[in-house]
Amino acid sequence: MAHYYDTEDLEDFPNIVEFAIDSGKRFFEYYGSATGAGRLTEREKALIALAVAVTQNCPYCIDAYTNKCLSLGVSSDEMMEAVHTGAAMMAGITLAHSTQMRKIIKKKEM
Amino acid sequence: MAHYYDTEDLEDFPNIVEFAIDSGKRFFEYYGSATGAGRLTEREKALIALAVAVTQNCPYCIDAYTNKCLSLGVSSDEMMEAVHTGAAMMAGITLAHSTQMRKIIKKKEM
Amino acid sequence: MAHYYDTEDLEDFPNIVEFAIDSGKRFFEYYGSATGAGRLTEREKALIALAVAVTQNCPYCIDAYTNKCLSLGVSSDEMMEAVHTGAAMMAGITLAHSTQMRKIIKKKEM
Amino acid sequence: MAHYYDTEDLEDFPNIVEFAIDSGKRFFEYYGSATGAGRLTEREKALIALAVAVTQNCPYCIDAYTNKCLSLGVSSDEMMEAVHTGAAMMAGITLAHSTQMRKIIKKKEM
Amino acid sequence: MAHYYDTEDLEDFPNIVEFAIDSGKRFFEYYGSATGAGRLTEREKALIALAVAVTQNCPYCIDAYTNKCLSLGVSSDEMMEAVHTGAAMMAGITLAHSTQMRKIIKKKEM
Amino acid sequence: MAHYYDTEDLEDFPNIVEFAIDSGKRFFEYYGSATGAGRLTEREKALIALAVAVTQNCPYCIDAYTNKCLSLGVSSDEMMEAVHTGAAMMAGITLAHSTQMRKIIKKKEM
Numbered sequence: 051m052a053h054y055y056d057t058e059d060l061e062d063f064p065n066i067v068e069f070a071i072d073s074g075k076r077f078f079e080y081y082g083s084a085t086g087a088g089r090l091t092e093r094e095k096a097l098i099a100l101a102v103a104v105t106q107n108c109p110y111c112i113d114a115y116t117n118k119c120l121s122l123g124v125s126s127d128e129m130m131e132a133v134h135t136g137a138a139m140m141a142g143i144t145l146a147h148s149t150q151m152r153k154i155i156k157k158k159e160m
Numbered sequence: 161m162a163h164y165y166d167t168e169d170l171e172d173f174p175n176i177v178e179f180a181i182d183s184g185k186r187f188f189e190y191y192g193s194a195t196g197a198g199r200l201t202e203r204e205k206a207l208i209a210l211a212v213a214v215t216q217n218c219p220y221c222i223d224a225y226t227n228k229c230l231s232l233g234v235s236s237d238e239m240m241e242a243v244h245t246g247a248a249m250m251a252g253i254t255l256a257h258s259t260q261m262r263k264i265i266k267k268k269e270m
Numbered sequence: 271m272a273h274y275y276d277t278e279d280l281e282d283f284p285n286i287v288e289f290a291i292d293s294g295k296r297f298f299e300y301y302g303s304a305t306g307a308g309r310l311t312e313r314e315k316a317l318i319a320l321a322v323a324v325t326q327n328c329p330y331c332i333d334a335y336t337n338k339c340l341s342l343g344v345s346s347d348e349m350m351e352a353v354h355t356g357a358a359m360m361a362g363i364t365l366a367h368s369t370q371m372r373k374i375i376k377k378k379e380m
Numbered sequence: 381m382a383h384y385y386d387t388e389d390l391e392d393f394p395n396i397v398e399f400a401i402d403s404g405k406r407f408f409e410y411y412g413s414a415t416g417a418g419r420l421t422e423r424e425k426a427l428i429a430l431a432v433a434v435t436q437n438c439p440y441c442i443d444a445y446t447n448k449c450l451s452l453g454v455s456s457d458e459m460m461e462a463v464h465t466g467a468a469m470m471a472g473i474t475l476a477h478s479t480q481m482r483k484i485i486k487k488k489e490m
Numbered sequence: 491m492a493h494y495y496d497t498e499d500l501e502d503f504p505n506i507v508e509f510a511i512d513s514g515k516r517f518f519e520y521y522g523s524a525t526g527a528g529r530l531t532e533r534e535k536a537l538i539a540l541a542v543a544v545t546q547n548c549p550y551c552i553d554a555y556t557n558k559c560l561s562l563g564v565s566s567d568e569m570m571e572a573v574h575t576g577a578a579m580m581a582g583i584t585l586a587h588s589t590q591m592r593k594i595i596k597k598k599e600m
Numbered sequence: 601m602a603h604y605y606d607t608e609d610l611e612d613f614p615n616i617v618e619f620a621i622d623s624g625k626r627f628f629e630y631y632g633s634a635t636g637a638g639r640l641t642e643r644e645k646a647l648i649a650l651a652v653a654v655t656q657n658c659p660y661c662i663d664a665y666t667n668k669c670l671s672l673g674v675s676s677d678e679m680m681e682a683v684h685t686g687a688a689m690m691a692g693i694t695l696a697h698s699t700q701m702r703k704i705i706k707k708k709e710m
Contacts, residue, residue: 054495054549055274059699066695066702069570073413077577077691080406084688088400090681094644098651098682102689104257105652107328108547109274110696111689112257116264126265130289131640132648133258137297138634139652139661140250141627145616146660147214147222148243149609152616154226155236164385164439165604169369176365176372179460183523187361187467190516194358198510200351204314208321208352212359215322217437217657219604220366221359240619241310242318247627248304249322249331251297255286256330259279262286275494293633300626308620324477327548329494332477336484346485350509353478357517360470367434367442368463374446375456384605384659389589396585396592399680407581407687414578420571424534428541428572432579435542437657440586441579461530462538468524469542469551471517475506476550479499482506544697552697556704566705573698580690587654587662588683594666595676 060110093122100129101136170220203232210239211246280330313342320349321356390440423452430459431466500550533562540569541576610660643672650679651686 067074085095096118103111119129177184195205206228213221229239287294305315316338323331339349397404415425426448433441449459507514525535536558543551559569617624635645646668653661669679 052497053273053275053493054497054553054700055493056703057272057274059703060696062699062702063696066570066698068702069566070418070574073410073418073571073574073578076406076410076413077574077695080403080410080581081688081692083403083406084681084684088403088681089675089677090647090685094647095681095685097640097644098648098685099689100261101648102651102655102686103693104261105254105656106547106689106693107253107257107326108693108696109257109260110699111693112260113264113274116261120265120268125639126289127639129261129265130258130286131293131634131638131645133254133261134290134293134297134634135640135645135648136652137251137254137258138293138631139649139656140254141247141300142631143217143653143656143658143661144215144243144247144250145627146610146613146658147217147219148240148247148616149612149660150219150222150604151210151214151226151239151243152612152618153606153609154223155230155239158230162387163383163603163605164370164387164443165383166373167602167604169373170366172369172372173366176368176460178372179456180464180528183461183464183468183520183528186516186520186523187365187464190471190513190520191358191362193513193516194351194354198351198513199345199347200317200355204317205351205355207310207314208318208355209359211318212321212325212356213363216325216359216363218363218366220369221363223604235309236619237309240616241304241308241315241623244304244620244623244627245310245315245318246322248301248623249319249326251630252301253323253326253328253331255297256280256283256328258286259282259330260274262282262288263276263279273493273495277492277494290638293630293638296626296630296633300623300630303623303626308623320481324481325474327473327477327546329477329480332480333484333494336481340485340488346509349481349485350478350506351513353474353481354510354513354517357471357474357478358513360474361467361520363437364435364463364467364470367437367439368460368467370439370442371430371434371446371459371463374443375450375459378450382607383603384590384607384663385603386593389593390586392589392592393586396588396680398592399676400684403681403684403688407585407684410691411578411582414571414574418571419565419567420537420575424537425571425575427530427534428538428575429579431538431542432545432576433583436545436579436583438583438586440589441583455529457529461524461528461535464524465530465535465538466542468521469539469546472521473543473546473548473551475517476500476503476548478506479502479550480494482502482508483496483499540701544701545694547693547697549697549700552700553704556701560705560708569701569705570698573694573701577691577694577698580694581687583657584655584683584687584690587657587659588680588687590659590662591650591654591666591679591683594663595670595679598670 097132101132105136207242211242215246317352321352325356427462431462435466537572541572545576647682651682655686
């Protein structure tokens with residue numbers, strides 16, 4: 051049975067310039083600048099990218115940044131900690147929004 | 161200073177039919193059926209809707225369904241439990257996707 | 271061709287403690303408390319979790335909570351109603367935000 | 381009481397280049413190319429951008445693209461139709477994922 | 491190995507009415523109205539739907555609307571431009587929210 | 601006019617334990633472990649949390665982690681780079697999913 055999320059799709063990512071060359075090239079220039087070493091190191095940015103990939107449920111980027119982290123010498127424990135930071139934020143964002151619910155409940159109780 | 165999220169916007173919600181009457185009416189027919197009592201009770205659906213509202217960061221719907229839950233006699237404790245179920249799912253979804261990272265790490269380790 | 275979303279990944283979920291034991295254990299303690307029976311029943315929380323899973327597009331959690339609902343005796347009709355509550359909320363959240371667009375249009379019209 | 385979503389923040393958007401000039405400039409080059417006229421007209425892209433803004437719950441972009449649509453002569457009815465297309469997709473995406481639930485239910489029923 | 495995202499699931503989409511006939515039918519009536527020709531053409535709505543599908547990471551809808559665009563004579567270049575509009579919006583929404591960070595930084599600096 | 605996103609709500613965040621003490625306490629134990637110093641430093645985790653906050657459009661967490669970064673001596677330039685990494689990932693995730701569209705187009709072209 052065919053499936054949508056081929057692991058081979060990732061290799062096609064550089065080819066997305068094909069149907070829209072100008073936008074594609076400009077995207078890669080932005081992406082390169084935003085994920086390459088700057089004030090933050092490549093390692094710091096790879097950990098950030100991994101956390102964003104996993105909180106956005108993007109298999110392609112989880113693959114790409116797990117491999118990038120490994121190639122930069124990031125340990126499994128460090129990667130898993132980045133994932134937990136992301137996961138705890140996801141729960142925290144939901145709970146932070148529950149303060150809006152609490153305000154309404156408290157106003158009604160008065 | 162003006163702000164985007166007016167609490168008064170919620171009262172405008174029934175008026176969204178204005179610029180697209182047909183789609184607007186059909187939406188409300190679907191919405192009424194999907195959130196009104198059926199096999200599940202109105203109370204069960206209000207708790208589900210509250211959890212979706214808070215996991216989607218929608219202040220309008222947090223307001224609407226906190227009030228609906230209160231009007232249906234749902235207690236503050238029950239509402240907060242629904243929020244925690246949602247929050248724990250958000251963290252769990254991120255962590256479930258980390259199994260994709262773990263597979264790649266384990267393959268490399270071999 | 272290899273694919274990212276293996277149904278077998280779900281069995282690996284309890285093992286995510288491996289690279290970050292402390293955070294992993296605390297997550298499962300939170301998750302257990304937030305999805306287990308409390309003021310809300312396990313059945314009510316399973317329906318909430320199913321709705322969050324499907325509105326977040328998480329195949330792992332759709333699998334886990336479809337099975338949990340079935341094991342708790344939730345019928346197919348009840349599960350599908352929970353899904354529709356979630357789906358109608360997703361459309362409703364988008365339409366609720368269109369009140370912001372309407373305010374701008376109306377201000378310009380004056 | 382202070383609030384997070386100032387309508388004035390939108391005017392600050394061009395200034396985000398300030399702390400990261402290179403990435404900021406490359407972003408705006410990409411953004412200009414991706415939202416400016418190409419094979420698709422500026423009008424078509426403004427409608428797409430409006431639908432993405434409203435399905436992502438971004439007040440800043442709802443403001444920016446409502447105004448852009450108005451300046452391009454897009455009518456209120458057309459804008460509201462773009463919103464409904466987005467809203468119906470949001471419900472549809474949730475329901476499309478319920479096919480994964482249905483497969484599990486049907487397997488169990490056999 | 492089994493996987494979650496079968497390409498065949500898409501054919502099951504019309505069958506989702508099965509366990510909740512009333513809500514299912516009303517959804518399809520709304521969906522038909524919201525994605526069918528109106529003030530906006532079917533082509534314009536298909537491009538909007540494609541952009542929403544791809545920004546929401548929904549493989550089923552990417553499949554459905556790529557095929558719909560092709561059947562309506564939309565070119566590969568036009569489709570890719572719609573994708574870039576969506577992608578640039580996603581980056582832009584994140585950067586627009588960084589104005590909230592900038593305000594806090596600037597207040598502290600004073 | 602009242603608004604939903606009060607900046608004062610953030611101070612209420614520690615009080616969310618109120619209506620569900622057990623789940624609330626366990627959440628904060630998990631959150632403390634996941635965002636506190638471990639194999640990754642508190643600074644690295646604060647940058648990750650900031651990027652997740654801004655890609656999730658959460659004003660409360662943007663506030664909390666901008667302030668945490670500042671208190672840890674992270675510079676404005678470093679914070680803005682973390683934001684750009686997040687923003688570029690958001691565009692990249694959308695474009696990575698366009699490989700699914702490209703496969704369908706290419707199959708039809710043959």
